[in-house]
Amino acid sequence: EAQVTQNPRYLITVTGKKLTVTCSQNMNHEYMSWYRQDPGLGLRQIYYSMNVEVTDKGDVPEGYKVSRKEKRNFPLILESPSPNQTSLYFCASWSSGNTIYFGEGSWLTVV
């Protein structure tokens, strides 16, 4: 079954404690992307990747890092989380066709 898997789905953490949200896709897609969703702001792109070792900043990259060492994985790293990074995060993947697949979302709370 084609899917994008994010982990964890729910996390409460403390300010400054490094965390990683993993994203994995099983469709051999070239493109992957991370979004955050906040009330009234919709979905904003954090980072995206066009292929292995190729990443680029989206609209709101500050405070985040990503890596794309393998095609299937695109982890989102918060080196020193802050409360303003409390949000709902979505990972997406796609190929050159039209269908874009989203993960189920990761609810992150930073206290």
Add this chain to the structure above:
Amino acid sequence: GEDVEQSLFLSVREGDSSVINCTYTDSSSTYLYWYKQEPGAGLQLLTYIFSNMDMKQDQRLTVLLNKKDKHLSLRIADTQTGDSAIYFCAERAPLVFGKGTRLSVIA
């Protein structure tokens, strides 16, 4: 840069038609999308349209694309309470979303 704009709220009566509008800026977008998000849920792809099409119909959904004005609309016929959700339009390059339109259906 790319920008996608849509109104934030829409309220309709059950059985009426809903029309959600969206404008975009990237004329090179080859696909334009409508996503639905129900409360507490992820994103569900509703429909998409190729940039060389003017209209696409899929059951109760009609998508209209005016490429000259960079305007996209989603019409939901016979709106039901189950259609209450946030609707996002998005353009590809990579995927850029509008802020979402919250549709409330009044019984």
